[in-house]
Amino acid sequence: MTLFVDMDEVIADTYGAHIKRVNERYNMNLTKEACRGGEVWQQLPDHREAIWRHYFEPGFFRELDPIAGSQEVLRELSEKYEVYIASAAMQFPDSLKEKHEWLDEYFPFIHWSKRILCGDKHILRGDVLIDDRSHNLEHFVGRSLIFTSPHNVNTTAFERVNSWEEVCSKLL
Amino acid sequence: MTLFVDMDEVIADTYGAHIKRVNERYNMNLTKEACRGGEVWQQLPDHREAIWRHYFEPGFFRELDPIAGSQEVLRELSEKYEVYIASAAMQFPDSLKEKHEWLDEYFPFIHWSKRILCGDKHILRGDVLIDDRSHNLEHFVGRSLIFTSPHNVNTTAFERVNSWEEVCSKLL
Structure with a gap:
């Protein structure tokens, strides 16, 4: 098989890494439970672009x-x-x-x-x-x-x- | 389709890049025609390892x-x-x-x-x-x-x- x-x-x-960055940068207390049914950025629609840019930060994928x-x-x-x-x-x-x-x-x-x-x-x-x-x-x-x-x-x-x-x- | x-x-x-490096480094005049039927390293068996290491040189694949x-x-x-x-x-x-x-x-x-x-x-x-x-x-x-x-x-x-x-x- x-x-x-x-x-x-x-x-x-990856999802947890987005939440961690968001909580640190915007002084929030998001949890996976609170985000259920959507993407992390949907909790902060004004920061959609900034959250997308996490993917391009050196180390983002290496540190998951x-x-x-x-x-x-x-x-x-x-x-x-x-x-x-x-x-x-x-x-x-x-x-x-x-x-x-x-x-x-x-x-x-x-x-x-x-x-x-x-x-x-x-x-x-x-x-x-x-x-x-x-x-x-x-x-x-x-x-x-x-x-x-x-x-x-x-x-x-x-x-x-x-x-x-x-x-x-x-x-x- | x-x-x-x-x-x-x-x-x-890639083959041409190996030949170019070999000719520069060992002062040779290898050509693709002369290598027909084998790999570049088979023309210089003592340098097999060194030729393999071309693949790990920064820029090797970028400059092809x-x-x-x-x-x-x-x-x-x-x-x-x-x-x-x-x-x-x-x-x-x-x-x-x-x-x-x-x-x-x-x-x-x-x-x-x-x-x-x-x-x-x-x-x-x-x-x-x-x-x-x-x-x-x-x-x-x-x-x-x-x-x-x-x-x-x-x-x-x-x-x-x-x-x-x-x-x-x-x-x-």
């Missing part, structure tokens, strides 16, 4: 926390299946090396040959895609699993996994 | 010349088909941004969403792969076109294209 796993908001806590359970479960999955990391990173040229280094740190068991930095994900050939974004999941030919992130909690179109524990029980 | 196009030795003259005809033909192809660039770049972390910038310079009409930096290429879903390496072509499910490079002239396993002119006449 070939399995593709997205990075941001699936194994890397791993999502709870992702390391342990992906290690197990990669012993049984062909596990690829597939991140739509090409939009952020400076993220490419940071993402590679981040994987070296937290997912060293995912060999370079199994890392994909791309744009469109419908060009992937395999059995399962775990992703947080509908636009990636809807064009994938295979089993699409939506990984819960605050922004997608109201989406009903896909088989849902709320945690890496649930991924484990579905796939292992 | 979805078309995947490799970078090194298909649209970027485009292969003759690749820009014109890919522009035409991309107006008719879904054209993706797919490069097994993950082995060289410093190449990632350089390759992205190189594409911005020479192939600006290939949008970021159509650029793939990966390892294994058998995870690509599409109709045609143009590549110079047998190990990429043999596992692709679709039409595999081998693009002639000095190192692959003796390979007979795939449909061959000797130039971008030939790609044009086969696909356009």
Whole structure:
């Protein structure tokens, strides 16, 4: 079985990093719970552009926390299946090396040959895609699993996994 | 139709860059013709390691010349088909941004969403792969076109294209 796993908001806590910056910079107390059903910027629409620019700050992608359970479960999955990391990173040229280094740190068991930095994900050939974004999941030919992130909690179109524990029980 | 196009030795003259460095550094007069049937390092087996390290020199991938005809033909192809660039770049972390910038310079009409930096290429879903390496072509499910490079002239396993002119006449 070939399995593709997205990075941001699936194994890397991008959403949490946006909240952390917003709380520091605007002296706020946002939480993921308070943001449920939308993007972080929707809590501060006047700062949408500034929040978007987080993606271009040196170190943004390198300093993300791993999502709870992702390391342990992906290690197990990669012993049984062909596990690829597939991140739509090409939009952020400076993220490419940071993402590679981040994987070296937290997912060293995912060999370079199994890392994909791309744009469109419908060009992937395999059995399962775990992703947080509908636009990636809807064009994938295979089993699409939506990984819960605050922004997608109201989406009903896909088989849902709320945690890496649930991924484990579905796939292992 | 979805078309995947490799970078090194298909649209970027990596082979020529190795020869240029070897000629400058070892005061030689190697040519592509003299190397036919093998890799550049096979002409200087004692320097295999040093030639491999070219890949890790800053600027190596950024300074490559485009292969003759690749820009014109890919522009035409991309107006008719879904054209993706797919490069097994993950082995060289410093190449990632350089390759992205190189594409911005020479192939600006290939949008970021159509650029793939990966390892294994058998995870690509599409109709045609143009590549110079047998190990990429043999596992692709679709039409595999081998693009002639000095190192692959003796390979007979795939449909061959000797130039971008030939790609044009086969696909356009």
